[in-house]
Amino acid sequence: MIDLYYDLTPNGRKIHMALEELQLPYEVHWIAVKEGEQFSEDFVRVNPNAKIPAIVDHDGPGGRPVRIFESGAILQYLAEKTGRLLPVDPVERWEAICWVTWQVANQGPAAGNAAHFTTYAPDAGVHDEYSTARFVNETKRTCEVLEALLADGREFLVGTEFSIADLACFPWTRVLKAYNVAIADYPALEAWSQRISDRPSAKSRVAERPAASGMPTGLSSEQYQRLFGVAPTSTPSPLPASV
Numbered sequence: 509m510i511d512l513y514y515d516l517t518p519n520g521r522k523i524h525m526a527l528e529e530l531q532l533p534y535e536v537h538w539i540a541v542k543e544g545e546q547f548s549e550d551f552v553r554v555n556p557n558a559k560i561p562a563i564v565d566h567d568g569p570g571g572r573p574v575r576i577f578e579s580g581a582i583l584q585y586l587a588e589k590t591g592r593l594l595p596v597d598p599v600e601r602w603e604a605i606c607w608v609t610w611q612v613a614n615q616g617p618a619a620g621n622a623a624h625f626t627t628y629a630p631d632a633g634v635h636d637e638y639s640t641a642r643f644v645n646e647t648k649r650t651c652e653v654l655e656a657l658l659a660d661g662r663e664f665l666v667g668t669e670f671s672i673a674d675l676a677c678f679p680w681t682r683v684l685k686a687y688n689v690a691i692a693d694y695p696a697l698e699a700w701s702q703r704i705s706d707r708p709s710a711k712s713r714v715a716e717r718p719a720a721s722g723m724p725t726g727l728s729s730e731q732y733q734r735l736f737g738v739a740p741t742s743t744p745s746p747l748p749a750s751v
């Protein structure tokens with residue numbers, strides 16, 4: 509059995525989708541990011557970096573329990589455990605690992621920072637045009653990188669089969685609208701994202717979703733300070749959900 513520490517965010521979705529694709533038995537432990545549950549002592553024992561997603565596989569290597577944190581590492585662990593979702597050909601396998609690493613080092617941080625400066629910062633009275641433009645432009649650049657890869661008409665990012673490269677990059681393409689990036693400007697990326705969204709794993713949702721789960725929108729001043737480590741300069745107001 510695998511314990512999945514989860515909230516309904518793009519990074520969380522990668523791992524939920526992977527477990528669904530692989531049909532591995534798992535149990536969801538909701539970590540309400542908005543409520544700061546990621547900072548609890550119990551969860552920090554699973555991920556010392558206090559962020560979701562993370563897993564504990566009670567049937568890990570040699571039957572020993574193992575904790576895995578960082579979504580890129582979790583995806584590779586699950587692929588290695590099952591011998592699936594990674595190409596067999598070593599050149600393609602490394603290409604897939606490059607894209608997973610690219611996602612966690614480029615696409616994810618760019619989009620996360622774009623979200624911060626287009627939604628959270630203004631909500632706290634900070635309108636930083638330079639930072640907003642910097643991270644929205646970087647997010648657009650990551651879309652261009654994927655568009656260039658997909659422009660030859662390939663079905664998946666690497667090789668001929670769905671892999672952890674697709675799983676890593678897909679969820680972030682579903683929230684571009686939240687920071688004013690139009691996926692329609694990248695037609696091959698849009699078509700790929702639509703194809704992946706038709707998979708049963710992309711349609712799957714965790715049945716019992718607590719009220720406090722999801723993207724941390726509509727934060728109180730206290731929640732804002734706990735999450736971002738700085739006091740808002742004005743009282744945050746409710747924000748539209750972006751996932």
Ligand SMILES: N[C@@H](CCC(=O)N[C@@H](CS)C(=O)NCC(=O)O)C(=O)O
Nearest residue numbers: 517519541559560561578579580612
């Ligand atoms: N590089 C990490 C990023 C994880 C991450 O940023 N998780 C967010 C939710 S999507 C989180 O837990 N945020 C809570 C916080 O920053 O306190 C990964 O790929 O797993």
